Amino acid sequence: xxxxxxxxxxxxxxLALALAPLLVGWVNQCRAWLSNRSAPPxxxxxxxxxxxxxxxxxxxxxxxxxxxVTPYVxxxxxxxxxxxxPSLATDLPFAxxxxxxALVGLFALAACSFALAAMDIGTAFGSLARAARCSSASxxxxxx
Amino acid sequence: xxLIGSGANIPADNWLLLxxxxxxxxxxxxxxxxxxIVGVVLLTVQIVHRYYHGRVRRAPAWDCGYPLQTxxxxxxxEGFGQPIRQVFEPFFRIxxxxxxxxxxxxRYRMRVHDRAWRALxxxxxxxxxxxxxIAGLIQQGRIGVYLTYSFCTLLALLVFVR
Numbered sequence: 001x002x003x004x005x006x007x008x009x010x011x012x013x014x015l016a017l018a019l020a021p022l023l024v025g026w027v028n029q030c031r032a033w034l035s036n037r038s039a040p041p042x043x044x045x046x047x048x049x050x051x052x053x054x055x056x057x058x059x060x061x062x063x064x065x066x067x068x069v070t071p072y073v074x075x076x077x078x079x080x081x082x083x084x085x086p087s088l089a090t091d092l093p094f095a096x097x098x099x100x101x102a103l104v105g106l107f108a109l110a111a112c113s114f115a116l117a118a119m120d121i122g123t124a125f126g127s128l129a130r131a132a133r134c135s136s137a138s139x140x141x142x143x144x
Numbered sequence: 145x146x147l148i149g150s151g152a153n154i155p156a157d158n159w160l161l162l163x164x165x166x167x168x169x170x171x172x173x174x175x176x177x178x179x180x181i182v183g184v185v186l187l188t189v190q191i192v193h194r195y196y197h198g199r200v201r202r203a204p205a206w207d208c209g210y211p212l213q214t215x216x217x218x219x220x221x222e223g224f225g226q227p228i229r230q231v232f233e234p235f236f237r238i239x240x241x242x243x244x245x246x247x248x249x250x251r252y253r254m255r256v257h258d259r260a261w262r263a264l265x266x267x268x269x270x271x272x273x274x275x276x277x278i279a280g281l282i283q284q285g286r287i288g289v290y291l292t293y294s295f296c297t298l299l300a301l302l303v304f305v306r
Contacts, residue, residue: 053196060205076185080177096161098177099170106177119219123205127219 008089016082021045060121070117077110222252235259 022042029039041047059067083094084103098106118126163171207213222242229238237257243250282293 056199056201058201058203061202062205072185072188073181075188076181079184079188080181083180094176094180096171097173097180099172101170102172102177121205122218123207124217124219124223125206125208127224 002091002093005089005091005093009083009092009094012088012092013079013083015088017079020078021049060123062121064120066113067117067120070113073113074110077106077113081106216248216250220252222254229256237262 022045024045025040025042028044029042032039080094080098081103083092084098084106086092086095118129120126160173160175161171162173229236235258237259238254239257240252240254242252
């Protein structure tokens with residue numbers, strides 16, 4: 001474990017975190033173009049994050065602590081995934097601690113906690129969102 | 145090439161690291177991963193608490209503008225499991241009866257058949273039954289017939305041994 005390795009590790013995670021909203025914006029643009037809509041601005045996710053930091057958080061009545069904890073768990077799992085995958089540097093000290101199977105496990109952890117949070121409130125809409133996000137193989141039109 | 149390593153080939157000097165084959169190819173350290181995840185989560189909580197004003201409101205869950213909700217509207221096990229079943233639909237033969245959405249006392253019925261069972265195991269079982277039925281033809285249940293079998297076997301053996 002060298003100092004350069006640790007520095008490149010931190011830099012890589014920071015870069016992944018900084019550029020992640022850009023990817024979301026770009027994917028949303030492509031999705032809009034593919035369905036013949038006019039695309040939202042590329043930097044919209046950044047503005048959304050800034051807006052959400054000034055707004056109040058609204059939590060549904062009856063939401064358990066699982067619902068509050070889930071965003072942090074998903075964020076932590078994604079940060080770990082960004083630290084494992086060699087995108088900026090190959091000499092990553094943390095990459096030795098986990099391989100591709102552990103990466104899949106991290107994504108599964110995020111998906112699992114997301115599904116738990118979706119079912120936590122108890123309304124059907126949360127489960128619908130969970131189904132739309134977690135299993136893209138089933139289109140909503142086939143859910144009769 | 146060693147595909148499946150000789151047991152857990154853990155280096156003796158590094159008990160943290162789990163390396164099934166070779167440290168260069170794949171290694172896993174559950175403790176480090178756990179520590180990093182927990183550390184990132186705690187750090188994120190700290191940062192969010194520092195920069196976020198922390199106003200949290202409690203409100204009723206979104207009901208799509210339809211406040212009169214009945215238990216009939218909740219997400220069912222069918223709704224939960226159906227996507228997974230649709231993913232694996234090619235492997236199973238599924239018969240299902242779904243009730244009308246306006247049915248107040250709905251009844252679900254579903255039967256799932258294994259395609260591999262019909263395609264693979266049933267022919268083998270039928271062939272075995274067929275062979276058993278042919279073999280059963282020589283079993284007449286009469287002592288005279290069995291004595292004749294023994295006699296024929298003895299004669300055949302004598303012919304071969306001679």
